[in-house]
Amino acid sequence: MAEGYLVAAAMRNEGAFLVEWVTWYRMLGFDLLVVTNDCTDHSPALLNLLHDAGWLTHTTHSPDPGTPPKRSAHRTIRAHPATARTEWLMICDVDEFLVLHDGDGTIAGFVGDTAPGRFRGIAFHWKVFGSGGETRWHDALQHRTFTRCADTHDRANASFKTLIRHPLDFDRFGAHSPMGFAGDWGTGENVLVDSEGRTLGRYHPNGAAQRATHPDRVTHRAAQMNHYMIRSPESFALKRGIPSPSAGRDRYTDDFLARYDRNETEDQSALRHADRFDALHAEAMTLPGLARLHHLCCADYVTRLAEAAGQDPRSDPRYTRHMDRATTMT
Missing domain, CATH: 1.20.5 (Single alpha-helices involved in coiled-coils or other helix-helix interfaces)
Structure with a gap:
């Protein structure tokens, strides 16, 4: 019987950020699956070390020429045995950190408290964090370096990432939500809820791909997906002129920077379990060679x-x- 929680991510050349991200999701109680392609940094060696130590599963994929690499990554994730073994799956990126306000600080505790009945998935709204006055990259924890963000109902936060139950009941995975459901959507447990347990009635996996709600529906009361998509202007410069791995087009423009370098509000809620994170991070850093x-x-x-x-x-x-x-x- 499928059981447990799995977070899966597609990455390329993200080695400098890996240890923090891996520690974070292990702290929340997830198993981890990371798929990489065409890396030129030392991240495959780092991931293989973590794989051998039992901290995650690492595999590779080969994107089809001329298509966004995330499509190949998502097919690889769906076909991987780790996905068949898990009851719950969430796909996110190395700059996305799920922050749980309700429950005991674990994903199992949160899911048990979210809604009185069963559901097929939970949509966690983004909370977009800006550069916060940082101008250059330095080796520091993202979730403590960047604490300035957009107000909750700002349009920048309207996108969500989805934790889905029985993932192989969906034909394919998207960056934000799954598509192609085999059953009768909208009846019984076959609904998508937000992190407060409210049904997202407009979402249907057999319709057009959906990645966001109206800004008025954004909620961060029970949980939020912190998105450190800008980091610093120096880091953002690496994205300029590079096609998006999801959309396959150049979207990293001055307009993108203006829309998502948001610093209106201070939010340090990611530090709720700082002691637990620090202990686990220190354990990771003592793995031989890491x-x-x-x-x-x-x-x-x-x-x-x-x-x-x-x-x-x-x-x-x-x-x-x-x-x-x-x-x-x-």
Whole structure:
């Protein structure tokens, strides 16, 4: 019988951010599946180490030429044995952190408290975090560095990510919600609810793909999906001119930056379980070889930042610092 909770993500060259993201979702009680393609940093080695240590499952996929890589990633996720074994699946990205306000701080506790009856999925609305005055990247926890965000009912937060029950009952997965349901949608447990347990009546998996609600329906009372989509202007510069892995088009423009670099409100609710996170993060960093690979991934990231700015990474003290730390570790 399928059981448990699985979070799955498609990633490429995200090594500098991996340890925090993996720690976060293990803290919430998820198993993890990460699929990568065509990485040029040390993230495959880091993921393989975590795979061998039992912290996650890592596999690769090969995107079809000329199509957004997320389509191939989602097919790989659906076909993977980990998805067949799980009762609940959520697909998200390395810059998305689910924050639970209700319950005991675990996803199992939250799902049990969300609604009096059964349901097929829970839609967690984005909470979009801006750069918060940061201008350059440094090796620090995203969820503590960026604490300024958009107000709840701002249109930037209207998108959601979905935790779905019995994922193989859906024909295919999207970045925000599944599509192609085999049963009678809208009856009994076959409904999608928001994080307060309210049914999203307009959502239907056999209709047009849906990724958002009206801004008035956005809720962060019980839970929220923190989205650190900008990080710093230096990090955002890496996205410019690069097709979106979901949409396959260049959307990382000045308009995108203006819409999502939101800093109107302070929100530190992600620190609710700081002690539990810190203990688990420290445990991860003591895995043999992991700290070295983390610093190599950070050096890789600084190389990309420097090259995007037309500079030599060897002249960047961040590169030197991470390489020095990597060479002193085993």
